[in-house]
Amino acid sequence: MDIKIAAENFDLFYGDFQALKSINMKIYPKTVTALIGPSGCGKTTFLRSLNRMNDLLDNVRTAGKITLDNTEIYQPKVDVVALRKRVGMVFQRPNPFPMSIYDNIAYGPRIHGIKDKQQLNEIVERSLSGAALWEEVKDRLHTPALRLSGGQQQRLCIARLLAVEPEVLLMDEPASALDPISTGKIEDLIMELKKDYTIVIVTHNMQQAARISGQLGFFLLGRLVEYGSTEAVMTNPAQQETEDYLTGRFG
Numbered sequence: 660m661d662i663k664i665a666a667e668n669f670d671l672f673y674g675d676f677q678a679l680k681s682i683n684m685k686i687y688p689k690t691v692t693a694l695i696g697p698s699g700c701g702k703t704t705f706l707r708s709l710n711r712m713n714d715l716l717d718n719v720r721t722a723g724k725i726t727l728d729n730t731e732i733y734q735p736k737v738d739v740v741a742l743r744k745r746v747g748m749v750f751q752r753p754n755p756f757p758m759s760i761y762d763n764i765a766y767g768p769r770i771h772g773i774k775d776k777q778q779l780n781e782i783v784e785r786s787l788s789g790a791a792l793w794e795e796v797k798d799r800l801h802t803p804a805l806r807l808s809g810g811q812q813q814r815l816c817i818a819r820l821l822a823v824e825p826e827v828l829l830m831d832e833p834a835s836a837l838d839p840i841s842t843g844k845i846e847d848l849i850m851e852l853k854k855d856y857t858i859v860i861v862t863h864n865m866q867q868a869a870r871i872s873g874q875l876g877f878f879l880l881g882r883l884v885e886y887g888s889t890e891a892v893m894t895n896p897a898q899q900e901t902e903d904y905l906t907g908r909f910g
């Protein structure tokens with residue numbers, strides 16, 4: 660199978676503390692890969708390593724490799740802005756900009772130099788449709804995004820990513836702050852987006868991981884203890900620690 664992202668013996672240190680220990684993981688295109696594990700095991704750190712978000716902190720050091728389409732992303736010559744356009748991220752709490760729905764979506768394309776009104780209109784409609792939000796907001800595109808519900812705000816943040824035509828979507832517990840109905844909509848959306856995008860998602864919700872992911876990685880104390888198809892890991896884990904976690908014996 661093709662590989663979109665590969666981590667090879669990847670380590671990450673916050674100062675003296677090693678948060679990721681020799682991670683080896685192949686992430687497949689147009690697949691949902693879920694990362695699970697107890698609090699503090701390194702899931703978010705790994706997710707943020709995939710578009711070099713950790714570079715924003717000054718005490719971070721990495722070793723080993725992460726490649727995107729076979730190109731090493733930690734090479735000094737890599738354009739980090741271009742990398743984050745290709746590999747976008749959605750956070751636990753929706754974070755729309757304090758501006759209109761329209762301007763939230765047009766923000767990225769404008770930064771990348773698109774000024775034509777007609778073209779921006781098309782991007783806004785396409786992105787909101789792609790995030791299953793268009794029908795709900797098409798009549799109030801110029802109202803503040805912060806007036807949307809939490810679930811709508813999260814879909815807006817996904818639409819904002821789609822507007823810059825990414826290839827990979829990183830999602831850090833995107834539904835954990837949402838009610839069950841909004842969570843269901845985000846899950847449906849993820850299943851739809853997987854047809855076109857590679858998705859890596861951190862979740863604490865095992866049922867959610869079972870419902871939406873094709874590949875599953877179990878992290879423990881900075882190590883990737885188990886990785887494989889979600890069905891195989893869930894029904895027949897190779898490691899005792901995975902089984903203990905899945906059956907609720909710890910975590």
Ligand SMILES: Nc1ncnc2c1ncn2[C@@H]1O[C@H](COP(=O)(O)OP(=O)(O)OP(=O)(O)O)[C@@H](O)[C@H]1O
Pocket residue numbers: 673676678696697698699700701702703704705716
């Ligand atoms: N900026 C930082 N500086 C120092 N240590 C950090 C920093 N961010 C995270 N850590 C530490 O790195 C380890 C991994 O944290 P990380 O947030 O990746 O875990 P996680 O598995 O995502 O946890 P959770 O499920 O609680 O979000 C933890 O021990 C954490 O305390």
